[in-house]
Amino acid sequence: MIGIGASQIDLLARLSNAAGVSGDESAVREIVLAELGSSPVKCRVDALGNLLVTQERDPEKGAPRVLVAAHLDEVGFMLTHHQGDGLFRFARVGGVDKKSILGKRVIVGREKIPGIIGCQPVHLAVGEEKTKTIPLEKLRIDVGAEATARVKVGDRAVFGTEFKQQGDILLGKAFDDRMGAATLVGLVKNPPPGIELLAAFTVQEEIGLRGAGVAARNLDPDLAVALDCTPARDFPSFDEQTENTRYNTRLGRGPAIYVADGGTISDPRLVGQLIAAAEAENLPYQIRQPGGGRTDAAAIHQQLGGIPSVSLSVPARYLHTPVSLALLSDWEAAVNLIHSGLANLQLEDIKTDR
């Protein structure tokens, strides 16, 4: 078993606290680059900002070229108009949960200027206004008049959430997909034997999987795994007669293997390999409920002559809100599953047409 120690938790904390709205991933990329600085790897940043990492040592002859992708970017905001006094209109970048924006703190721009998103006092709300969320066009990011010299239209903003750990419980922003990025850093430092590992820390996933396709064409792999973070919507049912059957994943049940989502029908051979590895290693796992949502695999599998792909996610609650909740034990199982799954690949025919 690979254990997750203090240094990996610290890496996740730094990644989670860093700001990397889609299109502005450099702060997150710098953390990953620094983390890999002493490893025997070749790092290259492509024209979009994807960080592509390959091993320095020559691969074993005939070893499958395996792309493992995790995205660096997160959902957030861009300032679009200054109405004066440090009050900025803003737009969402990616699918920030619209109901979770009011009353929150944000960090604006590369100078990390603190700001707040307040709203109309509820005392002044009339009738149904009191229990309906306020549309974005009525909200402002407020940095205060003094900060206007250091904040400008075009700056990005993220929620001002600090990472916390309480035993097995992890709280923080942007676990989607800093958890995948942290997992991939560990994988690059400790590559599974028998494969040629091609790591892609991708950009612009949250605004339509825009980085991963380019990364896949640059690396030209035989197969691919997208490491991501997927919602656990495992609430009880308000109606006691029925069960919540649309939970997507459940917290504490281990990493989620994708059979099909809104963008990819996973390669069944790869699904089988992951399940076999989990069973062999006695690791908890769950099948993500088929349905909507996409990962970088949706872009990757369609590149070149077709790249057999699968996704593996850590389940977490409240993605795309100011603070997500995940379990260290689920993450640890994911780290072990991807490592042993790739170390034990039994895919003689994966490189050829079927």
Place this chain on the structure above:
Amino acid sequence: MTAFPGFSGGDDPITGHLRDLWGPLVDQLKVNKLGTLYGLIRSAKGEGAPDVVLSAHMDTIGLMVSGIWDDFLRISRVGGVDSRVLPGQEVIIWGREKIPGIIALPPAYLLPEGASSETVELQHMVIDTGLAKSQLQEQVEIGDRVTFAGEPLALGEKLISGPGLDNRASLAALTLALEELHQLDLACNLWAAATTAEEYNQSGAQVSGFDLQPDLLVVLDVTFARGPGTADHEAYPLGEGITLGWGPSIHQDLYQHFAELAEREGIPWVMEPLPGRSGTDADTFQLTANGIPTMVISIPLRYMHTPVELVDLRDVEWAGRLLSKFTANFRAEDLPFLAEGGMSL
């Protein structure tokens, strides 16, 4: 002060903090039966000096655990909590130990029929601590208090944001006034009151009015500051001064006295028309005992009842200065209605 919860009902962390702050500044401290804190600076004139109360409520709005629901907690509100700002909010549950949690609103498709994708109702929300039901049953009781997490945040030199500035901004101003006054000879007995339960039912003010039966009383609270979501006619600019309340909850001669004092002292102010109730402890105080001449002074606060309430420290200082100048210069003969009753205007 925003770091110390004030739940209403006494025995609150904020009470202890105010005792520490006020202790060196007053002659006597006491907490009444409902939990309101009094600090008394005795008049240099001895027996028979008028009793003046400067009052600000110390309770804040909050939440309470109302049930354990599988691995989640259900919640209810204490005071006018705005449900719209709750989803995604980090909180602290004051259970057996302090437990961090997140307020979550399940997606609309999991809500009961009738809820839309825009609905944000407290009855649908839960707190998620990540703990399982069995752990929650050990560590949390129904009725445990829930407060917003997070330290206050400075936006530059002048603005401060955080939960509970309603009404801790006023308590800060009141404390500034006590710092100015504690070494002066006063012509009145000065009672600083930090009242309980304003956000709930103003029972603190109700009882304190009879407790103290003062000759006059000033309520310090916050009012709406202009900002996103407010119209100019219903709110006041931040950092441009305080408001002096005008309306049925306010004694008209007292208003006049404060307006003239603020002019003399160069403290920027505007009249705040309060045509009905003021929405402060004054509404209750005024009607206690034999009727108390009451004044309302307010500090503009943006984003009221959200976890990112915002005040300008200059307004807080102006409020504190007006209270201290009023008390330091207090002469009963300037306020004939104190002796004669009624009102002249």
